[in-house]
Amino acid sequence: MSQIFALCDVNNFYVSCERAFNPALENKPVIVLSNNDGCAVARSNEVKSLGIKMGAPLHQIQDLVNQHQIQVFSSNYRLYGDMSNRFISILEQFTDQVEVYSIDEAFLGFSGFHHHNLGKHTREIVKTVKRGLGLPICIGVAPSKTLAKIANHYAKSLAVPGGVLGLFSEYNIANALKNLPVTEIWGVGRRLSERLNRIGIKTALQLRDADEKTLQRQFSVNMSRTILELRGQSCIPLEEDINKRKQIVCSRSFANKSDDFNLLRQATSYHVTRACIKLRQQQSMAKSLTLGIRTNPFSEQDRQYSNSISVVFPEATDDTSTMLKASYQALRKIYRDGYLYKKVSVMLDGLVDATSHQADLFNRTPSNPKLMNTLDNINQSMGKGTLQFASEGFSKSWVMRSERRSPDYTTNWTELPSVK
DNA sequence: TCTGGGGTCCTAGGACCC
């Protein structure tokens, strides 16, 4: 029996979250900015039709913003994260086969459901999310994940009534693929599209009908999977396990560039601390830490420098002090005088399960799990940053801009929306 | 003056071993 997948995603997620709590934004052009208020990462349909692209830097579109009175928000990840959790809980009421794919998207599986009821069932999901959260969503339904993505794309771009579009019949599938450029296919980005175009494959239909074995040799096993998926043969299964992250990255650009070693050290300590909290939350330990620093690659007048270095621990660890020491030594090794730095990043790799981790007999990497536990508990119950390591510094002068953030409507008692 | 921050997977090539 062939499988059935649905891709549900929230339209213009961040913008829709802002609108859910501020109805005056409805039908108005709205954008939400990246961290540091750098560029537009979410755009309302009104903004898209003005031709503003995903990732457009704010300073380049400032004229359009003024001219069309576009409402501009800093990103408010606490709010979006909380809305995302609520969205997933609603989906879980409709099927037990749920893969959370990103903050605003989930794949659903409908094995065992009857085909003919599915239209009604999925339209009910759209209505329930709208009623419960005020968020508009669209759903694409098809026999493979790749086709479900495409169905979703059309559900949105054609503004299909009910918000749901299914792709099952050979006729409908061929029609959908005929005019779809290969770059719109899930898993085919800019580079691969260029290469496909060069050998005469421009549309999704042409790719579907190409020789799969030849393309596998020429590209990779992923390309062959994509081709089969376009034919309606599912090759990419639903991943329901909440799998632990295999790597943890914490990085931020500075509000202003700086050559101050101490400031870099504070930013490094801050990222290491956050990364370790995430690490302990998922009950993992890391075998290595990679520290990266770089200047601003967009600046033409500044001299450029970027470098990174990895530290491998004698034994996997989740101890913040151990990591802080290692990161400080790493920073000293790659820091060079005379450059204006813009970003520090910390990556933890080689993650292993903390609960089954065997301690080294000679315990060469001492750690203090009790202390870490206490620290995490206090910060969780009394608020982030209540206790911190001194090396993070107290001024946080490098911290990013976030000048137009909306209130934490759903996660902070003092910022609950009020009804007059 | 101002350009984000996370992730995943695959492959090629080197190191190393027998």
Next chain:
DNA sequence: TCTGGGGTCCTAGGACCC
């Protein structure tokens, strides 16, 4: 002085995703 072939593991880098 001559010096094979094949396997595994690890890592860096490239491609993709949202």
